[in-house]
Amino acid sequence: MNIVLIFLQLIFFLLAAPFLSGLISKIKNNLRMRKGQSILQPYYNIKKLFLKGEVVSETASWIFRVCPFIVASSMLAAAMLVPVFIFQSPAHQAGDFLALIFIFSLGRFFLALSALDTGSSFGGMGSSREMFISALAEPAFCLVVFSVSLQSGSTDISSFSGMHALTVSSVFGAITLFLVAIAETSRVPVDNQETHLELTMVHEAMALEYSGRSLALIELASYLKQMILFFLIAQIIFPIGLPVFGNLAGLFFWSLWYLARMIIIAIAVALVEVSVAKMRLFRVADFLGFAFILGIIALVCAVLGV
Amino acid sequence: MISFLQTQLFLFDPLSLFFLVVIAIISLPSAIYSFGYLKGEYSPAKINLSWFLLAIFVLSMAAVVTINNALIFLVAWEIMSLVSYFLVVFDTKHDKSIQAGMIYIVMTHIGTAFLIAAFMIMFKHAGSFDFLEIKKACLAMPSQVKNILFVLFLIGFGTKAGIVPLHIWLPYAHPQAPSHISSIMSGVMIKTAIYGMIRFIIFILGAGPSWWGTIVLLFAVITCLVGIIYALMERDIKRLLAYSSVENIGIILLGVGLAMFFTSINLPYLAIFSLIAGLYHLINHAIFKGLLFLCAGSVYKATGTRNIEKLGGLIKKMPHTAVYFLIGVMAISALPPLNGFVSEWLILQAFFLGVLNAIGGAKLFLGVCAAMLALTSGLAAACFVKAFGITFLAEPRSHYAQSAKEVSPSMRAGMFILSLFCILFGLAAAAIIRQLSKAAGAATGIDISNMKFALNNFTLSPQAGESVYLSVPLISLLLVIFGAVAFFVYALFGRAKAVIYKTWDCGYYKLNFRNEYTATAFSKPFRVAFSFFLRPYRKTQKIRESFYHVKAFTYETHTTPVFKKYIYGPVLVLVFKSAKFMRRMQPGSIHLYLGYIFITLLLLILFMHKF
Numbered sequence: 001m002n003i004v005l006i007f008l009q010l011i012f013f014l015l016a017a018p019f020l021s022g023l024i025s026k027i028k029n030n031l032r033m034r035k036g037q038s039i040l041q042p043y044y045n046i047k048k049l050f051l052k053g054e055v056v057s058e059t060a061s062w063i064f065r066v067c068p069f070i071v072a073s074s075m076l077a078a079a080m081l082v083p084v085f086i087f088q089s090p091a092h093q094a095g096d097f098l099a100l101i102f103i104f105s106l107g108r109f110f111l112a113l114s115a116l117d118t119g120s121s122f123g124g125m126g127s128s129r130e131m132f133i134s135a136l137a138e139p140a141f142c143l144v145v146f147s148v149s150l151q152s153g154s155t156d157i158s159s160f161s162g163m164h165a166l167t168v169s170s171v172f173g174a175i176t177l178f179l180v181a182i183a184e185t186s187r188v189p190v191d192n193q194e195t196h197l198e199l200t201m202v203h204e205a206m207a208l209e210y211s212g213r214s215l216a217l218i219e220l221a222s223y224l225k226q227m228i229l230f231f232l233i234a235q236i237i238f239p240i241g242l243p244v245f246g247n248l249a250g251l252f253f254w255s256l257w258y259l260a261r262m263i264i265i266a267i268a269v270a271l272v273e274v275s276v277a278k279m280r281l282f283r284v285a286d287f288l289g290f291a292f293i294l295g296i297i298a299l300v301c302a303v304l305g306v
Numbered sequence: 307m308i309s310f311l312q313t314q315l316f317l318f319d320p321l322s323l324f325f326l327v328v329i330a331i332i333s334l335p336s337a338i339y340s341f342g343y344l345k346g347e348y349s350p351a352k353i354n355l356s357w358f359l360l361a362i363f364v365l366s367m368a369a370v371v372t373i374n375n376a377l378i379f380l381v382a383w384e385i386m387s388l389v390s391y392f393l394v395v396f397d398t399k400h401d402k403s404i405q406a407g408m409i410y411i412v413m414t415h416i417g418t419a420f421l422i423a424a425f426m427i428m429f430k431h432a433g434s435f436d437f438l439e440i441k442k443a444c445l446a447m448p449s450q451v452k453n454i455l456f457v458l459f460l461i462g463f464g465t466k467a468g469i470v471p472l473h474i475w476l477p478y479a480h481p482q483a484p485s486h487i488s489s490i491m492s493g494v495m496i497k498t499a500i501y502g503m504i505r506f507i508i509f510i511l512g513a514g515p516s517w518w519g520t521i522v523l524l525f526a527v528i529t530c531l532v533g534i535i536y537a538l539m540e541r542d543i544k545r546l547l548a549y550s551s552v553e554n555i556g557i558i559l560l561g562v563g564l565a566m567f568f569t570s571i572n573l574p575y576l577a578i579f580s581l582i583a584g585l586y587h588l589i590n591h592a593i594f595k596g597l598l599f600l601c602a603g604s605v606y607k608a609t610g611t612r613n614i615e616k617l618g619g620l621i622k623k624m625p626h627t628a629v630y631f632l633i634g635v636m637a638i639s640a641l642p643p644l645n646g647f648v649s650e651w652l653i654l655q656a657f658f659l660g661v662l663n664a665i666g667g668a669k670l671f672l673g674v675c676a677a678m679l680a681l682t683s684g685l686a687a688a689c690f691v692k693a694f695g696i697t698f699l700a701e702p703r704s705h706y707a708q709s710a711k712e713v714s715p716s717m718r719a720g721m722f723i724l725s726l727f728c729i730l731f732g733l734a735a736a737a738i739i740r741q742l743s744k745a746a747g748a749a750t751g752i753d754i755s756n757m758k759f760a761l762n763n764f765t766l767s768p769q770a771g772e773s774v775y776l777s778v779p780l781i782s783l784l785l786v787i788f789g790a791v792a793f794f795v796y797a798l799f800g801r802a803k804a805v806i807y808k809t810w811d812c813g814y815y816k817l818n819f820r821n822e823y824t825a826t827a828f829s830k831p832f833r834v835a836f837s838f839f840l841r842p843y844r845k846t847q848k849i850r851e852s853f854y855h856v857k858a859f860t861y862e863t864h865t866t867p868v869f870k871k872y873i874y875g876p877v878l879v880l881v882f883k884s885a886k887f888m889r890r891m892q893p894g895s896i897h898l899y900l901g902y903i904f905i906t907l908l909l910l911i912l913f914m915h916k917f
Contacts, residue, residue: 080784094775095781102642105641124827127691131692138684141680146676150658150662156775282834296670
């Protein structure tokens with residue numbers, strides 16, 4: 001049963017992750033009175049990239065070559081730590097909420113290195129900015145983990161997922177994590193996925209030299225990361241407890257329910273993206289400082305028990 | 307006074323044994339490394355001298371962590387300091403060595419002065435220099451005396467450990483020594499100060515009131531942040547590593563401070579847990595910082611420069627060193643599945659358990675400290691992306707890097723052993739924690755026999771019966787499996803080989819190394835974000851041929867050394883002023899000096915008569 005659940009969770013993540021990105025871009029386009037690309041466009045993109053040839057910079061070393069595999073494997077491993085279907089299997093015992101932060105940083109670390117590897121100054125720019133943003137996001141992320149885990153009594157993700165009551169602390173925690181997710185998934189106002197303007201791009205600048213299959217792996221990894229973060233926000237803000245799986249129908253029902261909650265988060269992200277302008281890089285420090293303060297409030301509320 | 311010889315001179319409890327292991331585990335690979343490193347760098351006579359000094363240095367450190375007598379401890383401590391001073395000034399080719407050595411020896415003796423004061427107070431109360439006797443006497447000691455002793459030890463050992471603002475000597479002294487010595491100094495020597503703190507504050511004084519732990523935590527947080535922010539700004543690779551040592555000492559002290567804090571609020575289980583976390587990070591830092599200094603030494607040996615702005619592209623010239631350095635930077639950035647990840651996870655977990663179990667405002671305080679640790683860890687990752695990326699990746703930025711060659715086998719062997727330890731200490735975490743619990747138990751005097759730290763051989767669990775796990779082997783397995791799956795999918799979809807072509811240059815000219823990102827550019831966002839502390843300033847100068855024609859333009863950017871300028875500068879000025887004043891006493895007249903001797907004698911006789 002366990003191995004089946006692991007596979008199901010993997011398939012769930014791989015199938016649903018690009019959909020969320022497609023959905024966000026569709027909503028954004030519609031809100032801007034455009035027709036926009038199909039919701040399924042990210043799937044087409046990945047298919048296209050997998051079938052295309054690849055160009056590698058002559059300056060690049062083996063770091064550039066192995067990076068896509070490490071990025072993809074770290075995000076897939078992170079997807080195994082989240083209790084969607086496998087909160088009782090040994091794969092889930094691999095790590096807790098705190099370990100998730102570190103696994104995220106593994107993929108980011110290698111992507112930042114590979115960006116420096118090609119010797120392009122776009123890559124260096126992206127690498128430096130990404131490490132800057134993520135370093136400032138880290139304390140807020142840590143406070144979310146603490147305030148949420150404080151309510152359930154352990155840093156295990158499935159223990160807070162098992163909660164049924166929505167508290168004030170959870171609300172603040174979810175907002176904090178939402179802001180962190182905006183920074184981590186390179187969304188407006190921190191970064192912009194749609195632009196290739198060298199002065200503003202962060203994540204795109206790091207992946208600029210990648211093409212073909214390698215780029216497909218990196219894109220897939222960033223979809224996965226986004227989905228994991230959305231899933232965690234949904235778990236905090238919509239506490240519905242852990243599912244009980246009787247049969248395949250129940251499983252299907254739960255995955256739809258999971259998806260529905262994540263779609264709400266995706267809509268929120270799309271709304272934020274169309275309603276604010278991108279910030280200057282140095283304003284991001286204020287943005288994440290605000291997230292940090294919200295995190296402190298979440299912790300205070302959790303300490304007070306509200 | 308001879309009586310101290312009758313008591314047991316050495317103390318081999320699990321705490322001392324742990325530190326002996328730390329010394330051995332770093333010194334041996336460093337010694338192997340030095341075979342290749344010293345060759346060609348120094349004359350044969352000097353190489354022999356370096357071996358002699360190295361032997362005494364390692365022996366004196368071993369003595370420091372095992373001796374059971376405060377007086378002999380001081381002697382060993384002093385030998386360690388002096389020998390390391392000689393090693394700092396070993397490179398007499400460079401003027402900087404002398405300056406670095408001067409700063410080091412002054413600072414270290416200020417620290418020793420505080421220790422001597424502390425030991426004299428202890429002797430007054432215990433009537434003995436034996437640690438166990440002093441420990442007994444401490445039970446009856448008034449709390450004010452204990453508080454004074456705590457402060458003296460914190461400053462005394464803090465100077466050696468490099469706690470901010472007493473860290474000033476560390477970034478001068480550590481980089482200046484030969485690299486294998488830097489590796490031992492940063493990896494092991496500053497840890498003997500942590501040993502001193504654990505031995506004298508936790509073991510002998512017994513952790514004390516909760517403000518002791520709070521003070522240690524506060525200093526630790528400041529040390530972490532200041533250390534890593536300075537490391538981020540640094541362009542000299544060895545100084546970068548030295549500043550990062552300051553940061554890591556802060557992380558270790560977070561574990562030690564938590565242990566003191568938890569003991570004082572009567573949470574023995576958590577005290578043991580956080581001391582384990584601190585000790586774990588201690589040995590991990592010894593391993594990866596030792597490794598990184600050895601790698602930095604290899605880079606220096608191969609290129610002749612420590613300035614990373616002049617390096618680049620070394621991954622192709624020095625493939626082995628690059629792999630070892632990569633393992634080191636991954637470990638120090640706390641990336642799974644290496645050892646640094648485990649110990650930082652443990653410390654964060656200790657903070658979380660503190661937030662869970664402490665009462666009132668302490669919860670909030672611990673939560674904010676943990677967030678600061680998270681910030682430190684993020685900044686450390688950025689710092690080491692810079693260190694590795696600028697040094698090893700892209701195109702060489704100068705002829706130094708252009709002509710680099712891989713280093714000799716003995717140097718590679720030293721680095722190989724330490725990088726193996728980086729992996730092993732991650733995978734075997736559960737087994738190591740069980741060993742560390744003995745050392746933590748011996749240090750705190752808490753009975754650990756019915757405490758459970760590991761569920762089974764591979765999984766860590768902070769509290770028995772709780773459902774929090776970290777399994778490094780399982781994480782590694784997941785990473786390897788998914789990496790293989792990703793590779794399989796990659797290989798499945800196309801047999802066409804990748805086309806090798808130029809880096810995208812926007813269609814202009816061929817890119818060269820001058821287009822690459824530099825270390826200074828990389829750290830620019832951080833310099834702006836932390837400008838309230840770093841106070842960056844620019845120096846620009848126009849070199850004119852005539853009024854109308856500017857021939858050249860120089861541009862420099864610096865950060866203000868806050869501690870040097872605002873703390874040490876004024877103190878130095880004061881010292882020199884008072885020295886100038888005191889000089890009046892010494893006009894060189896022998897009659898006056900005879901007069902001084904006579905007056906001193908008179909005073910002494912009066913003094914003896916009265917008491």
